[in-house]
Amino acid sequence: MKLDKAVTGGPCWTELGTSDLEAAKRFYADLFGWRPETDPRQEAGGYTVAHLGDAPVGALSPLYQESQPVAWNVSFVVADADAAAEAVQEAGGTVILGPMDVFDAGRFTVARDPGGAAFQMWEPRTFPGAGLFNAPGSLGWVELLTREPERVTDFYTTVFGWTVNASEDYTQWGIDGADFGGMLTMGDRFPPEVPSHWLPYFAVEDVDAATAAATRAGASVLMDPTSVPDGPRIAVLKDPQGAVFGVYVARDEG
Numbered sequence: 593m594k595l596d597k598a599v600t601g602g603p604c605w606t607e608l609g610t611s612d613l614e615a616a617k618r619f620y621a622d623l624f625g626w627r628p629e630t631d632p633r634q635e636a637g638g639y640t641v642a643h644l645g646d647a648p649v650g651a652l653s654p655l656y657q658e659s660q661p662v663a664w665n666v667s668f669v670v671a672d673a674d675a676a677a678e679a680v681q682e683a684g685g686t687v688i689l690g691p692m693d694v695f696d697a698g699r700f701t702v703a704r705d706p707g708g709a710a711f712q713m714w715e716p717r718t719f720p721g722a723g724l725f726n727a728p729g730s731l732g733w734v735e736l737l738t739r740e741p742e743r744v745t746d747f748y749t750t751v752f753g754w755t756v757n758a759s760e761d762y763t764q765w766g767i768d769g770a771d772f773g774g775m776l777t778m779g780d781r782f783p784p785e786v787p788s789h790w791l792p793y794f795a796v797e798d799v800d801a802a803t804a805a806a807t808r809a810g811a812s813v814l815m816d817p818t819s820v821p822d823g824p825r826i827a828v829l830k831d832p833q834g835a836v837f838g839v840y841v842a843r844d845e846g
Contacts, residue, residue: 604721607651624729647723734773793838
């Protein structure tokens with residue numbers, strides 16, 4: 593990721609909805625060195641912010657609705673959550689939840705793109721988002737897996753104004769050319785029951801070692817450690833509760 597801080601239109605946060613919060617806290621603390629802090633307020637519903645040092649890097653929470661899947665979610669910064677929600681609907685997406693205030697931290701919206709992938713939008717107030725990117729244990733890349741690449745490309749460039757850096761094999765998203773994520777078309781190797789989704793990648797010092805540590809802790813491997821041509825070494829894992837995430841070795845973006 594060429595972005596080293598949260599900027600309007602770019603990713604700012606990732607959070608896990610899980611069926612076993614305590615187990616997830618232990619798993620990710622062991623894997624990434626996170627220090628989880630659960631908000632003690634009853635109205636916070638067990639929301640837990642993970643830190644590396646003093647920097648917030650992500651969150652974990654219980655499932656708040658029966659229909660909510662165990663999954664990682666990605667949030668993008670918007671200047672105005674209400675205007676962004678309108679833009680989502682005008683561009684063919686769906687607003688699932690909000691916009692709504694989250695204490696004094698910011699204003700929050702959950703939406704779904706025309707291809708069915710859920711994402712979140714965050715209008716920051718006192719909380720801007722993650723305080724660290726691209727360092728081991730922190731968010732470093734976000735990837736959209738979709739079956740409707742042309743339709744969602746139009747959608748995201750319209751809603752967020754993203755730049756597109758596309759090759760024959762892969763599309764990268766950016767803010768003014770600073771790439772922060774990509775898009776992968778879901779082909780036959782993805783079972784039809786797997787929905788379109790956003791996948792966060794966390795930076796690690798050693799992909800093979802992180803994969804081995806995760807599997808020892810009960811995770812499964814969806815994609816073995818692989819060196820991407822002209823790219824980083826990556827792997828895709830599923831945590832013990834079933835949430836999918838990626839790991840990669842960050843390169844110097846220069």
